[in-house]
Each structure stands twice: as structure tokens, then as C-alpha cells.
Amino acid sequence: MPSFDVPEGDPFGPHNLPYGVFSRSGSDSGARTVGVRLGDQVLDAGAAARALASPYASLLSRPTLGPLLAAGRTTWSDVRRALTTWVTVPSHRETIAPFLHPLSSVALHLPFEVADYVDFYASENHARNVGRIFRPDATEPLTPNWKHLPIGYHGRSGTVVVSGTDVARPSGQRKSPTDPAPVFGPSVRLDIEAEVGFVVGVPSPMGSPVPLSSFREHVFGLCLLNDWSARDLQSWEYVPLGPFLGKSFATSVSAWITPLDALDEARVSPPERTHPLLPYLDDSAEDPYGYDLRISVAVNGHVVSEPPFSTMYWTAAQQLAHLTVNGASLRTGDLYASGTVSGPAPDQRGSLLELTWNGRDPLALPTGERAFLEDGDEVTLTAWAPGPHGTRVGLGEVRGRVRPAG
Amino acid sequence: MPSFDVPEGDPFGPHNLPYGVFSRSGSDSGARTVGVRLGDQVLDAGAAARALASPYASLLSRPTLGPLLAAGRTTWSDVRRALTTWVTVPSHRETIAPFLHPLSSVALHLPFEVADYVDFYASENHARNVGRIFRPDATEPLTPNWKHLPIGYHGRSGTVVVSGTDVARPSGQRKSPTDPAPVFGPSVRLDIEAEVGFVVGVPSPMGSPVPLSSFREHVFGLCLLNDWSARDLQSWEYVPLGPFLGKSFATSVSAWITPLDALDEARVSPPERTHPLLPYLDDSAEDPYGYDLRISVAVNGHVVSEPPFSTMYWTAAQQLAHLTVNGASLRTGDLYASGTVSGPAPDQRGSLLELTWNGRDPLALPTGERAFLEDGDEVTLTAWAPGPHGTRVGLGEVRGRVRPAG
Known part of the structure; x- marks a missing residue:
């Protein structure tokens, strides 16, 4: 599965795609939003979803993983499948590229509110x-x-x-x-x-x-x-x-x-x-x-x-x-x-x-x-x-x- | 301190005024809001505050005590003083009366979200x-x-x-x-x-x-x-x-x-x-x-x-x-x-x-x-x-x- 800017064998390649919450100091007064890690970069998942008119745009445009966590296994699988497509299918490359940010340029936050x-x-x-x-x-x-x-x-x-x-x-x-x-x-x-x-x-x-x-x-x-x-x-x-x-x-x-x-x-x-x-x-x-x-x-x-x-x-x-x-x-x-x-x-x-x-x-x-x-x-x-x-x-x-x- | 409809010696008289969250099944599809107990009645504190143009109307018109809890001691004292006035000063009687509901007619809820x-x-x-x-x-x-x-x-x-x-x-x-x-x-x-x-x-x-x-x-x-x-x-x-x-x-x-x-x-x-x-x-x-x-x-x-x-x-x-x-x-x-x-x-x-x-x-x-x-x-x-x-x-x-x- 080729993916742009991720070296072969990277443990954070498109087979992984963990979720977090990040902000960029320069943008929107540092608003938090859902990010997905790809190599040494973070994909602004909500922005990508909006650009691709994905049905998951709302779920991924939040300051916490809470709504995604609550959505349940079918949605978890569907969102993961969508993300995998976005970061691996070459035709999405141009659309996605503006929403990838170097890890070193973002702040990472507690990704969800801990209940018990x-x-x-x-x-x-x-x-x-x-x-x-x-x-x-x-x-x-x-x-x-x-x-x-x-x-x-x-x-x-x-x-x-x-x-x-x-x-x-x-x-x-x-x-x-x-x-x-x-x-x-x-x-x-x-x-x-x-x-x-x-x-x-x-x-x-x-x-x-x-x-x-x-x-x-x-x-x-x-x-x-x-x-x-x-x-x-x-x-x-x-x-x-x-x-x-x-x-x-x-x-x-x-x-x-x-x-x-x-x-x-x-x-x-x-x-x-x-x-x-x-x-x-x-x-x-x-x-x-x-x-x-x-x-x-x-x-x-x-x-x-x-x-x-x-x-x-x-x-x-x-x-x-x-x-x-x-x-x-x-x-x-x-x-x-x-x-x-x-x-x-x-x-x-x-x-x-x-x-x-x-x-x-x-x-x-x-x-x-x-x-x-x-x-x-x-x-x-x-x-x-x-x-x-x-x-x-x-x-x-x-x-x-x-x-x-x- | 006389207060309407509370018998002398009632342990929930105007010297007490505990806070809770209640709803009425008939009203606003059972929306929750802050209540204050007075005898065997519940005062809809937010509705009373709005009717009296109180600065605390917003704080008391919530489905949880959270914002009031977070407001701090000065506000706690001020709100209590205001409530005491509303339920004891005769001139407020007519304004307040519609917002008093029998305890037996309301549902009481967990009054705040428990953190730890x-x-x-x-x-x-x-x-x-x-x-x-x-x-x-x-x-x-x-x-x-x-x-x-x-x-x-x-x-x-x-x-x-x-x-x-x-x-x-x-x-x-x-x-x-x-x-x-x-x-x-x-x-x-x-x-x-x-x-x-x-x-x-x-x-x-x-x-x-x-x-x-x-x-x-x-x-x-x-x-x-x-x-x-x-x-x-x-x-x-x-x-x-x-x-x-x-x-x-x-x-x-x-x-x-x-x-x-x-x-x-x-x-x-x-x-x-x-x-x-x-x-x-x-x-x-x-x-x-x-x-x-x-x-x-x-x-x-x-x-x-x-x-x-x-x-x-x-x-x-x-x-x-x-x-x-x-x-x-x-x-x-x-x-x-x-x-x-x-x-x-x-x-x-x-x-x-x-x-x-x-x-x-x-x-x-x-x-x-x-x-x-x-x-x-x-x-x-x-x-x-x-x-x-x-x-x-x-x-x-x-x-x-x-x-x-x-």
C-alpha cells in the first residue's frame, strides 16, 4: 500500500492510522480537532473529510474523539476504511495534501475526556x-x-x-x-x-x-x-x-x-x-x-x-x-x-x-x-x-x- | 422570616434553600432545570430569575448545577441572597408564585455531573x-x-x-x-x-x-x-x-x-x-x-x-x-x-x-x-x-x- 511521504516500513504507515486531537498555533486561534497520524505527519481528518464531502466530516471535526468513540463499531470500521482510501489512493493525493501537517508543527492534546x-x-x-x-x-x-x-x-x-x-x-x-x-x-x-x-x-x-x-x-x-x-x-x-x-x-x-x-x-x-x-x-x-x-x-x-x-x-x-x-x-x-x-x-x-x-x-x-x-x-x-x-x-x-x- | 406556603418550623424553610435539578413531565418535553426547594415545593429558579430580570437568570436556567458550582463563593452568596429575597419579601409573591411546583409533581434528577x-x-x-x-x-x-x-x-x-x-x-x-x-x-x-x-x-x-x-x-x-x-x-x-x-x-x-x-x-x-x-x-x-x-x-x-x-x-x-x-x-x-x-x-x-x-x-x-x-x-x-x-x-x-x- 503506497502512501505519500511515509517511508516503507514506517510503523505509522497507512496500516496503522491512530487517532488523536491536535491544534496548530497559527490557525483558528489554535482550535483542537481530530488528527490521524501518518508517518511523521498528522492528517487533519475533519478538514480532509469536508474536502471529500465525506459523511464522517462532522464526526471528525470535533475538539475531542468523544463522538467518534460513541459512534460504535460499524462506524469505526467505516471511518477507518475511508481514511485508508484517502491516504493510499493516488487520486486523493492533491485533495489531501493541504491537510497533512508535520508532527513537529502541531500540539497534541488529551484525545478524549476520561470518564472513569x-x-x-x-x-x-x-x-x-x-x-x-x-x-x-x-x-x-x-x-x-x-x-x-x-x-x-x-x-x-x-x-x-x-x-x-x-x-x-x-x-x-x-x-x-x-x-x-x-x-x-x-x-x-x-x-x-x-x-x-x-x-x-x-x-x-x-x-x-x-x-x-x-x-x-x-x-x-x-x-x-x-x-x-x-x-x-x-x-x-x-x-x-x-x-x-x-x-x-x-x-x-x-x-x-x-x-x-x-x-x-x-x-x-x-x-x-x-x-x-x-x-x-x-x-x-x-x-x-x-x-x-x-x-x-x-x-x-x-x-x-x-x-x-x-x-x-x-x-x-x-x-x-x-x-x-x-x-x-x-x-x-x-x-x-x-x-x-x-x-x-x-x-x-x-x-x-x-x-x-x-x-x-x-x-x-x-x-x-x-x-x-x-x-x-x-x-x-x-x-x-x-x-x-x-x-x-x-x-x-x-x-x-x-x-x-x- | 415568613414565606408563603411553608409552615413555621419546616426544615426546608427559607433558611435552607437547597439546590437540585428537576423536570415537569408536562412542560417543554420535560426539560431539566435548576430548582430550589421550599417546603414541599420546588421553585423553578431560572424562570423566577428571568421574571425578576435577575443577573443570575442564565446561571439558573441550566439542566445541571455545574455552572453554578463553578461560579465560586462570591456568586454562591449573591445567588443565595437573591433567592432568600425572592421567597421572603411579600412584594415578590405574585411574580414568584407561578414558578413554585409541588414536589410531588416533579421528577428530580442527578443534580450535577460527577467528575471524580x-x-x-x-x-x-x-x-x-x-x-x-x-x-x-x-x-x-x-x-x-x-x-x-x-x-x-x-x-x-x-x-x-x-x-x-x-x-x-x-x-x-x-x-x-x-x-x-x-x-x-x-x-x-x-x-x-x-x-x-x-x-x-x-x-x-x-x-x-x-x-x-x-x-x-x-x-x-x-x-x-x-x-x-x-x-x-x-x-x-x-x-x-x-x-x-x-x-x-x-x-x-x-x-x-x-x-x-x-x-x-x-x-x-x-x-x-x-x-x-x-x-x-x-x-x-x-x-x-x-x-x-x-x-x-x-x-x-x-x-x-x-x-x-x-x-x-x-x-x-x-x-x-x-x-x-x-x-x-x-x-x-x-x-x-x-x-x-x-x-x-x-x-x-x-x-x-x-x-x-x-x-x-x-x-x-x-x-x-x-x-x-x-x-x-x-x-x-x-x-x-x-x-x-x-x-x-x-x-x-x-x-x-x-x-x-x-
């Missing part, structure tokens, strides 16, 4: 590492429920920010076991969690669980996500009601939402289940919804880990089925994340907590030793997945720099 | 009861952090529903210690939690904690809240990341938001602090923000408990300061709840878990014995607070009936 944000804990390797670090004397690092349900909790949707947003080091209470009382100050154990986020498009009413088989009808696509974590705040606060201020200061997401339709070649079976599953979670007779995403975690440009998403024990379809099995409704813009992605190998761990074994084994980076993040550090998550005909499908990066505590 | 929902755990009596029930052998029922910070967690804002909404019994996994594996089915330990919710009006930017002294600048008012809880789901899922499906199926709020300005006579000092507080939580030199709210919990019309909100260890001002101390931003429509309100006496406990001591001592109701809720049971929370000159300020009720699992 849920974070899961779906990597067995991660959960085992955390168990071993915090409960070294326990015979079993996993909690008894871990293999029976995808553990999750609600996070703060108001502090989900787009890639490129600086993150201020949070302050709060911490108390080591030897401190007589808690102390207050900037976190001294600031960490990241490399995750994948799933974006709900089509809502569901209260009282109507979404079965495994309906995953694709509700979920539009996915993004990369960095669940910034202040380990010292978290460990003091989290018993008995879970993480709160240790997480709620910021969660970064990629500016690009990759539609599930771009990732069909990347679908894989999840790891073999070691425990029988209750029927609503039993995916043995369903289409598999594991994804072969190869994530890379870099600190100050130096790759420190390559977590394989294919190793996740619980799939996004299982997470959605669990999240709604009690009758909880879904809204357009609901975002749920996988939890830290960690593979079995030491260099596949998705958090500094695990990579440095809670600070015991600092990482040697070109910019110095790191147990946890220092002010000024920049963390970048990138990922790709196998695409059609040997191509790669690139996910949008998540980048964030640590600012000193205010 | 946070639930705290601020009653020492409740926390001690829960500790004693679930950890009977522990020497100290409170977790070590309890007296140092207001423990909280995020809930699901998409399933916050207005009073009067039926609640379907949730299904999910449960496992008693003697079960060899978890089982799936409708919750068999469905409970309530009597709480008070605080509604954020004015947002705050990321990285800017809200100090104790700014509580009134951000929080508009409060409501009653029933945090429905499936104890069996909750106890199996909640380690290590906190409550999830045991809570996320529904949270009911009153249709009326009582402005803080109506509750100045109800302000009291919180209980004496037994542990020193870190400076950001130390309210010893601040105006006290405890509230003397007398809550009543009824099951099928029979009062089972009268929890006193004045006994809460952590105040709403402390909760807001804690919630933002890590730099988390606030949005208009953020809702945070107190956690179960339980007083020291057995008949002041705000949950069936405590009232029946985890089912050991069922309640004898006229409708039969109850350990937990049965299908068809209706739970109603009501409350009042001391008002000016010996009056009572009524809070809007929260009512909800249990529907069988779907």
Missing part, C-alpha cells in the same frame, strides 16, 4: 515480584484471589494527562517501619509503571454486564500509559483501602489511540490458565484477546526494560467482563489500564521497584545511578506490534519529565 | 467496629495510619445515582474461608453505608494543594449519600488494592445539595485529636469544620440507626487538604464522601455490618429479621442540622429500593 479510570494488576510476573519484595517471608507471593479475578481499583480520571506533560514530584506522608511517626515531604521513591490503557467507546447501561464476546463492541482502541507511583506515599497509605495519593497526582497517556482494528495481526492467546475460571471469565472458547505488544521503557533516552505485553495473565476482554459483572455501567471515555507489564526476565520489568528490587540494585545509567527517579529525569514508553505483511504497528509514545516538588 | 468520586473512612467508631469484626484477635482495631491521615480511595463516578433510583442486587465472586474455590452469584450480604458527600465547585490546578483555610472557596455544599456495599464481594476482592466491585455497582445521593452557607449554625469542633497532626492537616488554629448533622437510617420505614455526623474524626476540610496535598487537581463536580458515619452507641451505627455485627445479631424489623438487605427492601437516609434561631435545616433524603439480581 480503572487500573488493573494483570501481570503475574509483576504481582509475584511485588509480593516477593514486600512479603519476603510469605510462601506464596500472590494473594489468594489473584488467579480467580483480575484485581483492579479506581484511579483519578481528573489527573490523566497527555504525553509530554511534565509531572511534579508529589509530596505526602511516608513512614518507614523504623520511623516513630510519619514525616511529610516530597516523595523519595518516585517510580513509573509501564502499562497499556483500553478506551471504552460504546456505553452500557447499569445492570447489564458486558460478556467476553462483546469486548470489541465496546472498546475502541488502546494507548500506552505510565501510572506514575510514589512508592513511599503508597506503602504508608494503602492498607486497608488501596492506593490513593501514591497514584492520584498524575497518570500519563499517549496522544495516539490505536484502534483495535489496526492490531488484529497482534492478537495472541494469553498464557495458559493454571486455575479454573468462573464462566464469565472463561475465555477458552472465545477469540483470544491477548496482544503481542513489545514495550520499551527508557529513562533519559536509555532503554532500561522491554516488557512483553503478551505475557499478561488477564486480557482486556476479561477485565471488561469483570468490571461490569456486578452491573456497573460503562460510559464513553472510560479508560482502564492493564497494570504494570512485566515479563519473566529481569530486563522485562515495567517498574523501577522491580528493576532495582526496591532500590537494592540501582540501575547504572549513562546519566548516573538510579534507584528511583530524580528531578529532571525523563521517562519514555514506546511500543510496537506485529502488523500485516511483516509490518510493524507503532503505538504512540508516552513521555514525561519529573519536575521538582512545588 | 472519592470515598473516605473518617469515622473512628466505624473503623474500630470494622477492625473488631474482621480482625477479632488484633490488639488494636485501627490500622497504624488511621490517626495520621484520612484514609480514602476512588470510587466509580459513573454509577452515582440520584435518590429514588432502584438498585439491582449485584452479582460477583465470593469465597468464604471454608470454600475450596470462589463461587459466583448474587451478593448474599448486601449492605448500606450512611454517609455525607461534599460537592466541589471551584476547580484547582495540578500541583496546587488546597490548604485547610481554602475549604470554603472550593466546596459548594453537601448531600446525603448511601454507599451500597456487597460485603461478600468486597471481602474476597479487596486485598491488596481496595474495594472495587463490592462498591462500584451503585452509590446513591440525595437530589438536594445543601449549600455550606445554610449550615453555619451547625458547625462544631471535631473530636479531640489523640495524635499530633502534620501541619497540612492540623486544624487546631483553623475554623472548625465538623458539622452537627443528625442522620437517620430507615429500612422499610423503620428507623434502625441515628448516626451523629459530629462524631467524625476527620473533617471535610481535612479530607480536601489531604486529597490535594500530592498536587492532585480538583474539577467542578468532584464528589467526596465521609465514609460510614457511626456514633459510639450501638444504635448509632451507619451500616448493617456493624448493626448486626456481621450478621451475628440480626435486626428485628416489623417486616422481618434482617442480617443484610433482602430484595424489595427500601433504605432511606434522612438528616437535619441545627439552623438559625432554633430552626432545623433539613437535608434531602436518599432513598433506594433493592431490585432482585438481573
